[in-house]
Amino acid sequence: MSIPLLSRSSPAANFNAFNETNGLDQILEYHELPVDVFEGRVAMDLGCGQSDLGSDLALRGIHAVVLGIDMNRNTLKANRQSESNTIPIQGNLASLPVVDESVGVIIATKSLPMWAKDASDIDNFFSETKRVLELGGFLSIFPIENDIWSGSVFKRAAKKRAVEDGIRGIVESTDWTTLTLTPFTLTAIKKKNYPLKSYIPGTD
Numbered sequence: 001m002s003i004p005l006l007s008r009s010s011p012a013a014n015f016n017a018f019n020e021t022n023g024l025d026q027i028l029e030y031h032e033l034p035v036d037v038f039e040g041r042v043a044m045d046l047g048c049g050q051s052d053l054g055s056d057l058a059l060r061g062i063h064a065v066v067l068g069i070d071m072n073r074n075t076l077k078a079n080r081q082s083e084s085n086t087i088p089i090q091g092n093l094a095s096l097p098v099v100d101e102s103v104g105v106i107i108a109t110k111s112l113p114m115w116a117k118d119a120s121d122i123d124n125f126f127s128e129t130k131r132v133l134e135l136g137g138f139l140s141i142f143p144i145e146n147d148i149w150s151g152s153v154f155k156r157a158a159k160k161r162a163v164e165d166g167i168r169g170i171v172e173s174t175d176w177t178t179l180t181l182t183p184f185t186l187t188a189i190k191k192k193n194y195p196l197k198s199y200i201p202g203t204d
């Protein structure tokens, strides 16, 4: 499976890697994503912290299921208490707790640099994201370079994977109109018995 890999470094100069991202607009700006890319998809926010992408998208009228993955139980609890549209799942970036080919969009905001220390971690990250992405799904990582994170480590590892897996490579800007979105399916996710009904806006 070939993954369109979208990695960004451009807005990196203006942010503190340890600050929480401030809502949907900042996520879209960091990842240079149009909000429509989430419509009708299962998305995964890797290392979501307290971010509640699912509710933010619902407020914009976007129908999406967001799986918020974080290793830290406390931040996930914060999501639950606010009756979130993000399904909080405690998990590790090293081994994603979902079935194969079940996710349409993966974003990782400021989380990869906190965890991946070398090329083998990045390699592992690509293996896992590749496994869970459905055909035609998207992977967007932010940042790939900043003052606490060596972009060169990322780029070397990503380049190696690109060669091995036929990933298109790291692109600095993307014309989204040229990318093909595959039809939305919940089949794989349903196998895991996630409480989808209560989290999909407008399905009550």
Ligand SMILES: C[S@@+](CC[C@H](N)C(=O)[O-])C[C@H]1O[C@@H](n2cnc3c(N)ncnc32)[C@H](O)[C@@H]1O
Pocket (backbone or CB within 6 Å): 017, 018, 019, 020, 021, 022, 046, 047, 048, 049, 050, 051, 069, 070, 071, 072, 075, 091, 092, 093, 094, 108, 109, 110, 111, 114, 115
């Ligand atoms: C700087 S915070 C960013 C949170 C959020 N994405 C944002 O942009 O506001 C990094 C998050 O990644 C999580 N994290 C770090 N390493 C992780 C790992 N190996 N597996 C899962 N989550 C991880 C941390 O618990 C933390 O919540």
